[in-house]
Amino acid sequence: MSKPKIATASLAGCFGCHMSLLDIDERILDLVELVDFDKSPINDLKKFTGKVQIGLIEGGCSTDENVQVLRDFRRHCEILISVGDCATQGGIPAMRNTVPLLECLEEAYCNGPTVYNPSGAIPNDPEVPLLLDKVYPCHEVVKIDYFLPGCPPSADTLFQAIVALLKNEPVDLPYELIKYD
Amino acid sequence: MSNTITFSIDGKEIECKAGRTILDAAEENGIYIPRLCHRKGVSPHGSCRVCTVIANGKPMAACTTPVTPGMVVENDAEEVTAMRKAIIEMLFVEGNHFCMFCEKSGNCELQALAYRFGIAAPRYPYLFPHREIDFGHPDVFIDHNRCILCARCIRTSREIDGKEVLGFVERGPRKKVAANAEHGLRETEIAVGDEAMAACPVGALMPKHVGYQVPIGKREFDHEPIGSDIEKEAKASTK
Structure with missing residues (x-):
């Protein structure tokens, strides 16, 4: 029987959650015994090879591309997990939510004190x-x-939650592992 | 003793002096009832409803409801916990609570209650309201993004510090704590040593210049849930 697959993505995040996954240190050897990595920045695989058992999502949705990737993950993953404060709450990128989008763009590309942008244009490339x-x-x-x-x-x-899911056990994390900072 | 009355919490018989609130009587007997707007030493407010218990079949705020003889109180019940979790989740979505860079993180009672109840994410949509920060005072600031309108600062400042520096203005979703001066905190007598500063359960009324002084791992709620001190006292005294 082939190993279960795991996929990861970073949307509007800083890759800190992926770094934390690498922080499991030598336990990563245990993890690769248990799973194969599918689409993930960790192995640089860009496309899903098929259905995967667990999807880890870092970051919230800030762009249309984030939404497409997230929906793609939902289609391919049996279990989808929001990882980190950006995925669960919006996090630092969501600080822009209290300011209208046009004002954010104008501050970033036109009015900000350190902006050098003689054309005054806000980027609008289809790419x-x-x-x-x-x-x-x-x-x-x-x-x-x-x-x-x-x-x-x-x-x-991360390690305890993933291992519990792979072993079909309840994800019952102790007090010290549920933190918002 | 005629002024002692008996009632029960979760089936446990408890004796207390007449006139005690459910919350105080429970605490004296080592039972922690979660609370946010209540603070020892100032008059109860009954506004956050986190301390809701079922008293004689009705949901009541434990911090303002006096115990009556034979009262049957449910505290550790599924229905009660569900209500409390819902309230805490609503408090998270209706403000802007960015724990990852908040100076109060680890010592915040709102966050600590969410930890105690094991809330991984709120079920309600985030509102992301636009709120102001009053940063004009040299030593003290109010970040309205984090304010949960518990009135602990207002009551503590009036009743303990003896100052008239803070109060509520406006109504409904626009309600907020305001300084009793035309141009904000800097024109008031609030001082960094005021008891009101220690009263804020969240990171709303904060001292300047001293952020992140306690490292992660040594903060108040890093290892033990809020209320553990009350519950521990009970265990120690029954041994």
């Missing part, structure tokens, strides 16, 4: 993902099965 009106936590876009908050969630939190 640049389109920003959403707000940054959305993942569960406001697709159904999410588990939440692992933290900035980032500790390596222990």
